[in-house]
Amino acid sequence: MFDKDITIISNNCWGGHVYRYLGIKYLSPTIGLYFFADDYVKFCEDLKYYISQELKFISVNESKFI
Template sequence: MKMKFLSPTINLSFEMNEYIKFLQNIKWYLDQEIVEINDERFSFPTGMLGDIEIRFNHYKTFEEAVNKWNERKKRINWDNLFIMGIDGDGCTYESIRAFDALPYKNKVIFTHIPYPEFKSAFYIKGFEKEQGVKVLIYFKKQFFIRRYLDDFDYISFLNKGIIKGEKE
């Protein structure tokens, strides 16, 4: 859509429980300095934001990642937050419960199996045999060209805060 990213969390990843911790105290974490760490599990830069590890998997250097983080955190529109998560990266049932309890009006967590008991959960078909949802922008193996994310009506979510499927 050729719009500026308004979130520092774009193009990076957290463990799900650390992401929830970040969201529970977001303003405090955004005031913290990111400290570079050498995590040999990854070939991309990583850092610590307080007690939370951030994986900058779309950046070549730590400096580039931190510059983008600092640039984008200044753009946050605190009156128009939309929070998204997935049930991967160490996510458990309790993680989904904690995500659902976050004090944000507009939030959705994409799950690999249905969780009708959680208002913010949206089931993405195709990951039932996995431990969680994988990359949502990957294309499905089917006749029509569709991404997994296309099952979610993200236009209604962003315009009205409504969580529903594309065909509903």
């Protein structure tokens, strides 16, 4: 048996699949998110900082990915 209070930090939907497969509650701050590889590495390198930041929503027009 294992501790069922685990947090998975994933760069895409695989974390959600693991939670569902194990039948445990979702405790990840990254559920439902997608990170490009460089952004994911940056996020993980300073996880405490990024987790502590307030969310900022931008319009589609402000996105650099359009």
